[in-house]
Amino acid sequence: MKEYCFGIDVGGTSIKCGLFRVDGTLEEKWEIPTRTEEHGKAILPDAAASIQAKMQERGISREKVAGVGVGVPGPVNREGEVSRAVNLDWGYKHVSKEMEELTGLPAKAANDANAAALGEAWKGGAEGASQVIMATLGTGVGGGIIVDGKILPGVHGAGGEIGHANIEPSETEPCNCGNRGCLEQVASATGIVRLAEKELEKSTEDSMLRMLGAGGLTAKAVFDAYKQGDSLAGRVVDKFAAYLGRGLAMFACVVDPEVILIGGGVARAGMPLIDAVQREFTKAAFPSCKEIPIRLAVLGNDAGIYGAARTVLQ
Amino acid sequence: MKEYCFGIDVGGTSIKCGLFRVDGTLEEKWEIPTRTEEHGKAILPDAAASIQAKMQERGISREKVAGVGVGVPGPVNREGEVSRAVNLDWGYKHVSKEMEELTGLPAKAANDANAAALGEAWKGGAEGASQVIMATLGTGVGGGIIVDGKILPGVHGAGGEIGHANIEPSETEPCNCGNRGCLEQVASATGIVRLAEKELEKSTEDSMLRMLGAGGLTAKAVFDAYKQGDSLAGRVVDKFAAYLGRGLAMFACVVDPEVILIGGGVARAGMPLIDAVQREFTKAAFPSCKEIPIRLAVLGNDAGIYGAARTVLQ
Numbered sequence: 001m002k003e004y005c006f007g008i009d010v011g012g013t014s015i016k017c018g019l020f021r022v023d024g025t026l027e028e029k030w031e032i033p034t035r036t037e038e039h040g041k042a043i044l045p046d047a048a049a050s051i052q053a054k055m056q057e058r059g060i061s062r063e064k065v066a067g068v069g070v071g072v073p074g075p076v077n078r079e080g081e082v083s084r085a086v087n088l089d090w091g092y093k094h095v096s097k098e099m100e101e102l103t104g105l106p107a108k109a110a111n112d113a114n115a116a117a118l119g120e121a122w123k124g125g126a127e128g129a130s131q132v133i134m135a136t137l138g139t140g141v142g143g144g145i146i147v148d149g150k151i152l153p154g155v156h157g158a159g160g161e162i163g164h165a166n167i168e169p170s171e172t173e174p175c176n177c178g179n180r181g182c183l184e185q186v187a188s189a190t191g192i193v194r195l196a197e198k199e200l201e202k203s204t205e206d207s208m209l210r211m212l213g214a215g216g217l218t219a220k221a222v223f224d225a226y227k228q229g230d231s232l233a234g235r236v237v238d239k240f241a242a243y244l245g246r247g248l249a250m251f252a253c254v255v256d257p258e259v260i261l262i263g264g265g266v267a268r269a270g271m272p273l274i275d276a277v278q279r280e281f282t283k284a285a286f287p288s289c290k291e292i293p294i295r296l297a298v299l300g301n302d303a304g305i306y307g308a309a310r311t312v313l314q
Numbered sequence: 315m316k317e318y319c320f321g322i323d324v325g326g327t328s329i330k331c332g333l334f335r336v337d338g339t340l341e342e343k344w345e346i347p348t349r350t351e352e353h354g355k356a357i358l359p360d361a362a363a364s365i366q367a368k369m370q371e372r373g374i375s376r377e378k379v380a381g382v383g384v385g386v387p388g389p390v391n392r393e394g395e396v397s398r399a400v401n402l403d404w405g406y407k408h409v410s411k412e413m414e415e416l417t418g419l420p421a422k423a424a425n426d427a428n429a430a431a432l433g434e435a436w437k438g439g440a441e442g443a444s445q446v447i448m449a450t451l452g453t454g455v456g457g458g459i460i461v462d463g464k465i466l467p468g469v470h471g472a473g474g475e476i477g478h479a480n481i482e483p484s485e486t487e488p489c490n491c492g493n494r495g496c497l498e499q500v501a502s503a504t505g506i507v508r509l510a511e512k513e514l515e516k517s518t519e520d521s522m523l524r525m526l527g528a529g530g531l532t533a534k535a536v537f538d539a540y541k542q543g544d545s546l547a548g549r550v551v552d553k554f555a556a557y558l559g560r561g562l563a564m565f566a567c568v569v570d571p572e573v574i575l576i577g578g579g580v581a582r583a584g585m586p587l588i589d590a591v592q593r594e595f596t597k598a599a600f601p602s603c604k605e606i607p608i609r610l611a612v613l614g615n616d617a618g619i620y621g622a623a624r625t626v627l628q
Contacts, residue, residue, distance in 0.1 A: 075602055133568075147461055147466060152461060152569065155445050155571060155606075156570055156602040158566075158567065158600055158602045159569060161570070162567050164600040165564040165567045166560050167564075169556075177601055178601060179598065179599075179601075246483060247564075249480055250479040250565075251568050252472075253474075253475045253479045254474065254476060254479075254568045255473060256469050256472040256475070257469060284483075284493065284495075286472055286478040286491060287491055288397070288471065289472050289475075
């Protein structure tokens with residue numbers, strides 16, 4: 001009888017670990033540092049050792065553990081193989097197989113943004129929904145698609161890579177991926193700052209954003225000014241919302257989900273952000289998709305461990 | 315032991331019927347007229363009677379038939395319910411249930427463009443692929459998404475409605491759906507004619523397209539002129555390909571399929587169309603999706619009966 005499972009979320013600086021009951025109750029979470037030296041060869045052994053120590057500490061036998069799910073910041077295919085993960089200095093790695101060998105437990109692997117979407121669909125902002133689109137707005141824009149309650153990983157591990165949808169073909173600056181015009185360039189924290197800089201250059205209009213010192217112009221500052229009625233910040237938020245809302249409407253034509261979630265650091269701006277995006281989404285969406293609700297993700301940084309744990313129960 | 319299944323593709327003027335072996339061999343196909351009078355109430359009974367007549371004619375007992383799949387020109391949900399089908403003058407109808415009652419056979423229903431995608435993934439241009447995006451370019455633009463070998467129907471039956479992705483936010487004319495800027499407005503047969511008309515208005519440049527009489531300016535004429543080196547037609551095809559290629563690249567960020575198919579009447583333009591779209595797709599696609607091949611659908615008008623038949627085998 002399986003009672004427990006582990007969810008591991010491997011990040012560039014720390015590895016988040018969660019011990020879950022199979023009903024989705026988070027029993028305990030903890031973090032260990034990510035050692036990226038020597039092509040990150042210690043990362044999975046460190047995680048495995050931490051899991052085994054936890055099992056010993058709690059007196060949990062192997063028979064009671066359904067498995068270990070691992071979220072990785074890179075493309076992961078259906079077989080649990082990673083082609084490369086830049087932030088971990090990994091080249092090809094068969095993550096699920098290696099974790100099975102290290103722990104003697106069944107293991108699965110998923111892209112971290114996909115795992116976050118699955119976590120939110122399991123126990124978060126889309127709890128109970130089987131069809132979900134999630135956009136994670138952080139330094140970049142990640143995404144995850146849930147179809148029939150499962151991650152859509154894609155053939156090259158690029159399922160849900162919505163941050164690289166070409167939303168602005170007239171863009172002249174390159175995205176990190178090498179293309180020009182990606183959603184990430186206008187809807188991530190850095191993208192919102194870019195939009196604000198352009199808006200500030202265009203006019204000499206008074207704005208709270210103009211008084212910020214070097215480094216002070218952040219996505220948070222833009223949303224704070226917007227909430228206080230700053231009209232230039234309002235135009236920046238309108239542009240951001242038009243791009244993201246229209247993008248989500250296009251993705252909804254493909255997937256037609258029950259709910260769309262927005263998470264990541266930028267989403268801390270809360271309901272004013274959601275309201276702006278929902279308005280633009282509704283404008284652009286196919287008629288039978290116009291009512292799809294856009295909601296805030298609720299699990300924050302824990303979404304990844306929830307989703308990783310969930311993968312071993314499917 | 316099931317040996318046979320039926321695929322039915324209900325169109326506005328005719329109902330296509332196919333008798334298949336369960337291995338996908340098309341034994342026989344035929345058509346009957348679509349009687350749309352009195353809210354199309356005779357449509358499913360006519361189809362059921364035609365199936366039963368065929369079983370009697372061939373001496374096929376009910377025990378040997380896996381079921382009847384029905385493709386419908388409208389949104390169909392997972393349960394086989396249609397909310398409305400304008401071309402058939404149908405309001406709400408539980409198609410699969412009604413067909414089961416009429417025939418005494420298991421029945422399923424799917425949107426016709428989704429069924430066409432499934433048919434092509436089963437026995438057509440994407441045979442053997444489990445992850446497919448198909449775009450059907452006809453009077454409008456339809457689409458179908460295959461994930462894990464099955465149709466992605468969506469929550470409101472709008473899965474794969476890629477013709478209504480908002481690809482051109484600066485569009486001023488309305489689409490049939492009521493929105494402005496849909497892919498259908500620039501990538502359907504009528505959309506290509508619109509692009510050509512705009513291009514002809516913009517200049518007085520010599521072009522084979524200028525000499526066509528009223529009604530002569532068709533998508534086929536545009537591609538014919540393009541193949542003969544007409545430079546104005548070339549610009550029209552470039553615009554069409556940029557919209558469609560970029561749209562498909564955005565959808566590929568969501569689904570990350572093995573193959574993308576293009577079908578429908580417009581696709582009769584053949585490889586020159588595919589080459590132009592592939593070029594633009596590769597430009598806009600996320601790096602790990604750039605190699606996804608774009609291919610011609612091959613089943614033509616039979617794709618729908620193939621896919622409808624396939625649904626009852628899953």
